Structure formats: C-alpha cells, structure tokens
Amino acid sequence: MMISRIELRHFGRFVEADFDFKTGINLVTGPNEAGKSTIMAAIPAVLYGLRDKERYRPWGREGSCSAALILQTAKGTEVRIEREIISDRVTLTEIDQQGMVLLSFEGKIAPLGRSSERALYLEHLERITGHADEEIFRASLFFAQGSLEIDAPGEIASRIKTLLSGCAEVDYDQVLESLHEDYFAITRENPWGKDKARERELEVVRIRLKELETLWTAGRSHFVEEERLQQQIAAVRAELAEKKGQLAEGKRYLEWVRRQWQLEEKEASLQKDYSRVQKVAGKVDDLQEELIELQKNLTYTGLPFEIPESLPQLLTGAEVIRKELITLQEEMTRLRRERSLLGDAPWIPAVVLSVLVLVGFGLFGKGATNFLALGGILTVLIWGFFVFRLMRLNAVRAALGGQLDQVSQRRSEVLTSLAEIEEAVRCLGLPASAVEMIKMEKSLDRHRSLVLRIKEIESALQVLDHPESISGEEKTLSREMAVLAERKELGRPSRAEILRPEDLPEAESKLTRLETDITATEEILLELTRQQAEVRGAATIDPCRLDEERVALQERELFLLRRKEALSLAYDLLRGAVDDFRHTYVDRFSGEIGHSLAFITRNRYQAVRLDDNFNPQVQVRDDLWQSVDRLSRGAQDAVFFAVRLALTRHLTRNRHLPLLLDDPFVHLDKVRLAEMLKLLERVAQEHQLLLFSHSETLLHRAEKGGWHTLPLMELSVNRSLASPSAKGKEKEREKNTDDANQLSLL
Numbered sequence: 178m179m180i181s182r183i184e185l186r187h188f189g190r191f192v193e194a195d196f197d198f199k200t201g202i203n204l205v206t207g208p209n210e211a212g213k214s215t216i217m218a219a220i221p222a223v224l225y226g227l228r229d230k231e232r233y234r235p236w237g238r239e240g241s242c243s244a245a246l247i248l249q250t251a252k253g254t255e256v257r258i259e260r261e262i263i264s265d266r267v268t269l270t271e272i273d274q275q276g277m278v279l280l281s282f283e284g285k286i287a288p289l290g291r292s293s294e295r296a297l298y299l300e301h302l303e304r305i306t307g308h309a310d311e312e313i314f315r316a317s318l319f320f321a322q323g324s325l326e327i328d329a330p331g332e333i334a335s336r337i338k339t340l341l342s343g344c345a346e347v348d349y350d351q352v353l354e355s356l357h358e359d360y361f362a363i364t365r366e367n368p369w370g371k372d373k374a375r376e377r378e379l380e381v382v383r384i385r386l387k388e389l390e391t392l393w394t395a396g397r398s399h400f401v402e403e404e405r406l407q408q409q410i411a412a413v414r415a416e417l418a419e420k421k422g423q424l425a426e427g428k429r430y431l432e433w434v435r436r437q438w439q440l441e442e443k444e445a446s447l448q449k450d451y452s453r454v455q456k457v458a459g460k461v462d463d464l465q466e467e468l469i470e471l472q473k474n475l476t477y478t479g480l481p482f483e484i485p486e487s488l489p490q491l492l493t494g495a496e497v498i499r500k501e502l503i504t505l506q507e508e509m510t511r512l513r514r515e516r517s518l519l520g521d522a523p524w525i526p527a528v529v530l531s532v533l534v535l536v537g538f539g540l541f542g543k544g545a546t547n548f549l550a551l552g553g554i555l556t557v558l559i560w561g562f563f564v565f566r567l568m569r570l571n572a573v574r575a576a577l578g579g580q581l582d583q584v585s586q587r588r589s590e591v592l593t594s595l596a597e598i599e600e601a602v603r604c605l606g607l608p609a610s611a612v613e614m615i616k617m618e619k620s621l622d623r624h625r626s627l628v629l630r631i632k633e634i635e636s637a638l639q640v641l642d643h644p645e646s647i648s649g650e651e652k653t654l655s656r657e658m659a660v661l662a663e664r665k666e667l668g669r670p671s672r673a674e675i676l677r678p679e680d681l682p683e684a685e686s687k688l689t690r691l692e693t694d695i696t697a698t699e700e701i702l703l704e705l706t707r708q709q710a711e712v713r714g715a716a717t718i719d720p721c722r723l724d725e726e727r728v729a730l731q732e733r734e735l736f737l738l739r740r741k742e743a744l745s746l747a748y749d750l751l752r753g754a755v756d757d758f759r760h761t762y763v764d765r766f767s768g769e770i771g772h773s774l775a776f777i778t779r780n781r782y783q784a785v786r787l788d789d790n791f792n793p794q795v796q797v798r799d800d801l802w803q804s805v806d807r808l809s810r811g812a813q814d815a816v817f818f819a820v821r822l823a824l825t826r827h828l829t830r831n832r833h834l835p836l837l838l839d840d841p842f843v844h845l846d847k848v849r850l851a852e853m854l855k856l857l858e859r860v861a862q863e864h865q866l867l868l869f870s871h872s873e874t875l876l877h878r879a880e881k882g883g884w885h886t887l888p889l890m891e892l893s894v895n896r897s898l899a900s901p902s903a904k905g906k907e908k909e910r911e912k913n914t915d916d917a918n919q920l921s922l923l
C-alpha cells in the first residue's frame with residue numbers, strides 16, 4: 178500500500194494544496210516553518226481525527242478545515258479518505274481500476290466517540306490498512322520529529338506484545354485481569370503480593386460466623402428463660418380459660434334459675450289472672466293505659482320485644498372486653514407517664530459544673546500546672562458521669578418503649594374482638610355503640626319483667642275484650658298453665674335442683690369472687706407477658722435462625738474456598754503459559770532489533786533485549802547490559818529506530834504500509850547516518866517512505882539515489898508542489914491570502 182496524494186484545504190498554514198507521492202523514498206524538504214510537519218500530521222488527522230481541533234485551524238479564518246488522503250492498495254484499488262477536521266465528518270470511498278465504486282461510507286467519526294458509525298469506520302480502516310489503533314500507528318509507522326522513542330510505552334506495551342505474539346483475537350491479559358478480579362472479589366489474601374486492605378466476601382463470611390457463635394452463646398440463656406416464661410404463660414392461660422369457663426357456666430346457671438323463677442312467677446301470675454279474669458272484667462281501660470306505659474318503658478330499654486338468644490352472651494363478652502381495655506389503657510398511661518418522667522439529659526448542670534470547676538481551679542491555682550490538671554480531670558469525670566447517665570437514660574427509655582408497643586398491640590387485638598362483637602350486634606339489628614350496649618345490658622332484667630307484664634296485660638285484654646268468651650278464656654288460661662309447667666320441666670337440667678332465692682346472694686358472691694380471681698390471674702398473665710417481652714427485647718436472638726444462618730454460611734465458606742483455590746490455580750497456570758508464550762516472540766523480536774542495530778552501528782551494538790514495559794536494553798559487553806538512556810543520543814536514536822523498524826515489520830503483517838519520518842536522524846553522526854540511509858533504501862524496497870527533512874545532506878543523497886523529492890518554499894507552500902490544476906489558482910490567490918505569512922503549527 179502507498180499514499181499517492183495528500184490534499185489540504187485550509188489546514189494549518191496551507192490554504193489549498195495537493196501533494197503527490199510515489200513508491201520508494203519520498204523526500205519532502207524545505208526550511209523551518211515551510212510546513213513539513215503539518216503535511217505529516219495531516220495523515221493521522223485524516224485517519225483518526227484530532228483532539229485539539231484548533232491546532233490546525235488557519236489563523237484569522239472561520240469555516241471549514243479539511244484534509245484528504247488517496248491510498249493505492251496492493252489489490253490495485255484506490256481509497257480516498259477525507260475528513261472535515263472541525264466537525265469530524267468523514268467520507269471513505271474505494272474504487273477499482275475500472276472506476277467502479279466498491280465501498281462508500283460517510284459519517285461523523287469523533288476521535289473519542291463510541292457510536293456505531295465509528296465502529297463501522299474502524300472496521301473498514303482495519304480491513305484496508307491492517308489495524309485501526311492510533312496509538313499502535315504512532316508507535317510503529319509514525320516517526321515524529323526528533324524523537325524515535327515510543328510514546329507512553331507502559332500503556333501500549335501489553336497490546337504490542339499481544340499483536341507480536343499473534344494473540345490479538347484472544348486478550349489473555351484481559352482474561353488474567355478478569356481472573357484476578359474474580360479472585361479478589363472472594364478474598365483479600367494476596368498470594369502474589371501484599372494483602373488487600375478491604376475485607377472481601379470470604380472474610381465477611383468468616384467474621385459473621387464468629388459473630389454468630391458469640392451471639393448463640395449469649396442468647397442461649399435468654400432462650401431458656403423465654404421458654405420457661407412461655408410455659409408459665411401457657412399454664413396461666415389454661416387456668417384463666419378454665420376460670421372463665423366456670424364463670425360463664427355459673428352465670429348461665431343463674432340465668433337459668435332466674436328463668437325458672439320467672440316461669441314460676443308467670444305460673445302464679447296466670448293463676449292470679451285466671452281468678453282475676455273472673456272478677457275484674459270491667460278494667461279494660463286501666464289495663465290498656467298500663468299496657469301503653471309498659472310499651473313506652475320497653476322502648477326506653479333499647480331492646481326488641483323478643484330478645485335474640487345470643488344477645489345476652491354478646492353483651493356480657495363486650496363488658497369483659499371493656500374492662501380489659503380499661504386495664505390496658507391504665508397500663509399504657511402508666512408507661513407513658515414513666516417514660517415522660519425520665520426527662521432529658523442534664524446538659525445544663527454538667528456544663529455549669531464543668532465551668533465552675535475550671536474557673537475555680539484556674540483562680541485558686543493562679544497558673545499552677547497541678548491545679549489546672551486536677552481541674553481538667555474533674556471536668557472529664559463530670560462529663561464521664563453525664564455520658565453514663567445519658568446511656569442509662571436511653572436504655573430505660575428503650576425498654577419502656579418496647580413494653581408500650583406490646584401493650585398497644587394487645588389493645589389492638591382487644592379492640593378487634595370488641596369490633597367483632599359490635600358487628601354481631603349490628604347483624605341482630607341493634608345499635609352497637611358502647612353506650613347503647615351498656616344500656617341494653619343493664620336493661621335486660623327490666624326488659625324481661627316488662628315483657629312479662631305486657632304479655633299478662635295482653636292476655637287479660639284478650640279476655641276482657643270478649644266477655645262472651647270468658648268461659649273459653651278460663652279454659653285457655655288452664656291450657657297456658659299446663660304448657661308453662663311443661664316448659665319448666667323441659668328446661669330443667671338433668672340432676673339439677675332449682676336454687677332457692679335465699680341462696681342466690683351466696684351464689685352471686687361466689688361468682689364475684691371468681692371474677693376477682695380471674696382479674697388477678699389476668700394481671701399475672703400480663704406480668705409474665707411483660708417479662709417475656711423484656712427477655713425478647715434483651716436477647717433479640719433466635720437460636721434456630723442462628724443455626725440456619727450458620728449452616729448456610731459454612732456452605733458458602735466452603736464454596737468460596739474451593740472457588741478461591743480454583744481461581745488462584747487458573748491464574749497461575751494461565752499467567753505462566755502466557756508469559757512463556759510471549760517471551761518466545763519477544764526474544765525473536767529482540768533478535769530482529771539487534772540485527773538492524775548492528776547494521777546501523779557497524780556491529781558495535783549487536784544484541785538488544787526488552788523488559789515487560791517494552792523498554793530496550795543494549796549489550797555493551799559480553800557480561801554487561803545497559804539501559805538505552807545510558808547511551809549517547811545518537812546511539813539512542815539508532816536503537817529506537819531499530820525497535821520501530823522491527824515493530825513495523827511485525828505489525829503490518831504482509832501489508833507493506835508507508836513509513837512516515839519527520840527529521841528523525843538529527844542526532845546521528847555522518848557514519849551512522851550513512852548506514853541508516855542504506856537501511857532505509859533497503860526498507861524502501863518493501864515500504865513507501867515519506868521522509869520530511871530540511872537537511873541538505875539528505876537532499877544531495879536524494880539526488881544521487883533517485884529519490885522522489887518535493888521541495889517546499891517558506892512563503893509559497895500553497896503552490897510549491899501542488900497539482901497542475903491548482904497552480905494557476907494559487908498564483909492569483911497568493912496576493913490576497915491572509916495565511917501566506919502564517920507560522921506553521923508543526
């Protein structure tokens with residue numbers, strides 16, 4: 178491949194200039210500031226773009242700044258690459274020998290961009306030139322002015338060694354780095370150097386295992402105490418349930434007794450009505466008035482005429498829950514009062530006392546060091562006591578908060594039970610407010626008596642409204658009394674005797690004592706529950722959960738250890754294999770460098786070796802190797818040129834790309850320069866050389882060797898070697914151009 182033309186449009190000091198090149202050695206010569214380095218810099222600018230876009234913008238001119246390269250490939254095709262420097266708009270066209278377009282590409286290709294257009298452009302560039310990496314280009318094909326040393330060798334040494342060894346398709350350094358990262362994601366232990374400072378997953382797992390062991394030991398006693406309290410709570414709850422069952426059974430019995438008494442009373446009433454019906458037939462109005470009054474009183478009770486069977490039990494349950502709510506509310510009030518009485522930390526007394534101590538010792542001590550030190554010690558003791566009081570105050574406040582949360586939770590559960598009872602009452606069609614339910618419970622006995630009396634009056638009215646059926650009513654009352662006697666017999670429990678009225682106070686007293694006992698048992702249950710909450714709050718440890726976590730962490734630790742060993746072994750094996758593989762190619766590469774260096778230095782220096790960062794060392798004696806920076810400047814240039822030349826041969830791989838040299842031999846003496854030029858003529862048989870120099874020696878050598886020369890003049894660089902089509906335009910533009918005397922940005 179060769180560069181056949183470079184076209185510059187408002188690039189640097191060039192307004193509009195074209196430069197044609199041929200195969201072999203092309204010498205671009207001219208004085209300083211004639212534009213040699215500008216022409217050379219245009220080549221990577223077109224291929225890769227410029228980060229400093231203002232560097233080559235013409236002074237005093239706005240608008241476009243562009244350059245183009247025309248390349249001739251080994252296949253005989255022509256490739257034209259043109260870039261607008263400011264906007265990075267690139268066009269790439271490839272045509273064959275018949276003028277047919279094989280490839281046409283256009284897009285914005287920024288030097289540091291990551292667009293899909295840039296990726297596609299670099300693919301085309303790599304297909305045409307063999308690589309698309311600007312740093313590799315500058316390290317191999319681009320010989321900058323006065324410096325043959327590879328820039329930033331530490332950054333690209335790994336990539337160059339990869340290319341030299343033929344491993345470009347597999348980035349083993351990246352694989353090694355990935356193994357390295359995976360290993361240190363597991364552990365901080367570094368078998369290849371100093372351990373890492375930050376703990377990794379394996380260390381975290383081991384630390385957590387030790388914490389779990391400590392927690393399990395500390396929490397075991399709390400767990401045993403909690404189990405004991407749990408057993409006591411279960412026993413107290415069973416006892417409480419039994420007592421509540423007895424209480425409910427006793428109340429049901431007394432209720433049954435009262436119903437029996439009511440039936441007996443009703444029976445007596447029927448007998449009385451039976452006799453009264455015969456005697457009082459003219460009292461209908463009085464009975465109706467009494468009935469109206471009874472119905473009015475019945476309405477005041479808030480209960481329906483027929484009471485649902487479940488209503489008394491619901492009202493009794495609601496009363497029990499309300500009592501429990503009162504107890505819980507009193508407990509919450511007590512806890513809140515205790516927490517509020519704790520108050521805030523005594524900041525002011527501590528500050529005042531500290532100031533008094535310091536001022537007092539300062540005044541009495543009058544500058545004495547012992548008194549001042551004693552005052553400082555007392556101040557520290559005061560603040561230590563304050564911090565102790567503050568920590569103790571926070572601990573007590575946290576304990577009270579935990580108890581308050583438990584009582585609040587129990588209150589929520591009780592409220593839920595009360596809401597269920599209220600909902601059941603609503604389902605019966607009755608008001609479910611607390612006031613109404615209390616009113617209904619208190620009115621049950623009165624309601625029963627009112628209903629009984631209403632029924633009696635209604636029965637009497639039915640008789641009195643029909644005097645003609647008094648005899649039939651008498652029979653009806655007889656039947657009712659018989660039915661009532663049957664109901665009494667059917668409702669009598671087996672082996673149960675009806676309680677005598679005189680025994681009722683004693684029975685009610687027993688139930689009262691049982692209720693008091695239930696209340697005391699509930700207080701015991703509440704105290705045990707509080708103690709259990711304190712134990713849980715102090716422990717906050719579940720041994721079963723700790724065991725599960727410990728087993729899981731042990732399995733994870735075993736997995737991490739196995740993975741750690743596998744990654745370490747893989748890293749060591751792969752690194753050893755890659756190092757051995759690359760050293761083979763680096764040694765071969767060093768041999769080629771030594772061959773070229775021997776030719777340039779006439780066998781004074783014949784052997785070169787490279788370290789891991791691609792820094793060359795030269796063998797000055799059989800047993801002595803010296804770094805390049807210990808040699809003379811001319812010897813250094815010879816070494817670096819040999820390195821670049823060998824690097825170019827390897828990296829181009831059968832693609833004989835052009836070499837760009839900008840006055841690279843200024844430090845060589847005449848002898849070594851002559852040998853260097855011989856070497857260049859030998860290299861020019863395979864590569865096109867673009868040599869930029871102001872040296873008269875090179876110009877004479879070019880004339881003798883038949884090189885293609887392109888002389889530049891300092892003030893006529895816009896037309897010197899331009900194509901014939903541009904020379905006429907340049908003659909007319911030369912007088913008016915603003916850039917003719919501009920300094921070149923080399």
